[in-house]
Amino acid sequence: MINRGSLTCQVDEQTIEQWHCHEHHGRRDRGFQYSDSAIQTALMLKSFFGLPLQALEGVINSIFQLMDVPLTSSGYSCIYK
Template sequence: MIFWIDVSDIKVWHYLKHHCHRGRGFVFSDTEIKTALMVKGIFKLPLRGLEGFLNSVFTLMNVPLKSPTYSCISKRSKTVKVKYRLPS
């Protein structure tokens, strides 16, 4: 299986602006949360397994990125819409 991350996605991995609401701002961008949720859906991983899987993929790819925690993905999954099709 080939796992590919575009250079433009690496540049916008971390959220640079505040979300304009009270409280702490987001650390990870919507692009990153969508990517994590797509990988979760394709490989049918639990959230904790997804976090470890993404971190190990980034380590193998020698990319200086870090996966969000499983609780961050869980909270943000309620606000991010993900569209993908599984091969039949």
């Protein structure tokens, strides 16, 4: 029963490599810093946990820090756009 509250996350090397956008995709705004999959991942976590955007940014950064992964979350305004 105790392990039901456990949160386990894995990030593979391919995900780390694809987190940042490396090419111009023809759209404006985001500054091409984060990939579409990074934004979609953030939005899935937002929906799953029911978080506001500012709290979502903190949660994602906290998860990456705990996992010792060299990534950061996009800003909440970037996710909003």
